[in-house]
Amino acid sequence: MRRVAKRLPAMPVTEALLSRVIILLGRALSAHIDEVISPYELTDVEFRTLLSVYSAPDGVAGPSDLCASLAHSPATMTRIGDALVARGLITRVLSDQDRRRMDIKITPQGEELVQEVLPRMFSYTRELYGEFSDAEKTRLLGYLKKLFGQLMLDNPPAGKGEQA
Amino acid sequence: MRRVAKRLPAMPVTEALLSRVIILLGRALSAHIDEVISPYELTDVEFRTLLSVYSAPDGVAGPSDLCASLAHSPATMTRIGDALVARGLITRVLSDQDRRRMDIKITPQGEELVQEVLPRMFSYTRELYGEFSDAEKTRLLGYLKKLFGQLMLDNPPAGKGEQA
DNA sequence: GCGAAATATTTTACTGCGGAAATATTAGCT
DNA sequence: AGCTAATATTTCCGCAGTAAAATATTTCGC
Numbered sequence A, B: 001m002r003r004v005a006k007r008l009p010a011m012p013v014t015e016a017l018l019s020r021v022i023i024l025l026g027r028a029l030s031a032h033i034d035e036v037i038s039p040y041e042l043t044d045v046e047f048r049t050l051l052s053v054y055s056a057p058d059g060v061a062g063p064s065d066l067c068a069s070l071a072h073s074p075a076t077m078t079r080i081g082d083a084l085v086a087r088g089l090i091t092r093v094l095s096d097q098d099r100r101r102m103d104i105k106i107t108p109q110g111e112e113l114v115q116e117v118l119p120r121m122f123s124y125t126r127e128l129y130g131e132f133s134d135a136e137k138t139r140l141l142g143y144l145k146k147l148f149g150q151l152m153l154d155n156p157p158a159g160k161g162e163q164a
Numbered sequence C: 001g002c003g004a005a006a007t008a009t010t011t012t013a014c015t016g017c018g019g020a021a022a023t024a025t026t027a028g029c030t
Numbered sequence D: 001a002g003c004t005a006a007t008a009t010t011t012c013c014g015c016a017g018t019a020a021a022a023t024a025t026t027t028c029g030c
Helices: A002-007 A011-038 A046-052 A063-070 A076-087 A108-128 A134-154 B002-007 B013-040 B044-054 B064-070 B074-086 B108-128 B136-155
Strands: A092-093 A102-106 B090-094 B102-106
Touching: A002 B044, A002 B074, A011 A046, A011 A108, A011 A134, A011 B013, A011 B108, A011 B136, A046 A063, A046 A102, A046 A108, A046 B002, A063 A076, A063 A102, A102 A108, A108 B013, A108 B136, A134 B013, A134 B108, A134 B136, B013 B044, B013 B108, B044 B064, B044 B074, B044 B102, B044 B108, B044 B136, B064 B074, B074 B090, B102 B108
Parallel strands: none
Antiparallel strands: A092 A102, B090 B102
16 A cells, blocks of 8 residues: 555545555454354354344344344345244244234244354453553544544445444 | 343443444445446456556566455456456566466556546545544554454464555 | 235345366476 | 476356345225
């Protein structure tokens, strides 16, 4: 990147570097999540979907709810559901009130898996920010949120999921 | 996420939130890059490859160099090269010194494209950090680098490209 | 109540990105 | 010369995701 800067002096070096590092960090963090859940034969989106069901207000959610909060198409959500049902992690039955809908619930095995996986992520996450003081973490989060807000101004203000 | 925290009090909320926001930011930034280059009918990896060639030390690079610095497989790099050649943005000829290698050079049209696209990215990038003072940007970058360093300790220290 | 429009989900067919393995060619070493 | 390693390409395949059509059900206006 320095080499690019040499050829285009108008480049905002620090800012471009910031964006680049954020992108790389995002990828690395995603990759780590994949790694933690890979032994369970789940993809990241499957796991995140399971988490959404796990934490759903009444323990029930419909595919459309999950589509909205996870930003996937209905077709994708169907296949994710198939996978989770096949693994016995969720159940999917027709809703009594509205028989167009499906009621998705987590199974005991699903809860068990979540409660087994999340602590592993937590310990790694804690380790990751071990060198940060509480004040630093707070300040970093503030910066990131500010950036996020700026990014959502012009860009599609389409809700990126669960609103932090 | 708050709902998850309610069910698992052991969760490091701030830290998890930090990681989540970084991932989302990374995706949003990537999406914006895609958006800027989409009128040129180039994918992000094609554009990044073009940039690598643009800024290559002697204006020449081989597929294997690009593979290493952009973390792609040889097969992928061949196809990226095909696309860039088809658009007349690079040339790819057998090296004289080593006839296993290809010498990839950027064409005038390629340089033109880079010099047309980058300024657009720059102006957006500047805007993005408009609310940040120099000191804040520096501090943010410091935090992110610290995090990056921590992340590269345990994780595959496999070089993530051009070393910032 | 009954038909039309709206809603929720699934199915089908397709795209795009990326990689692994096999192949061909060449370089370097002894 | 002959063997091994390096370089790039081709072929084939898989994964993840979507759009649009198909299906089933509910809601609303009259």
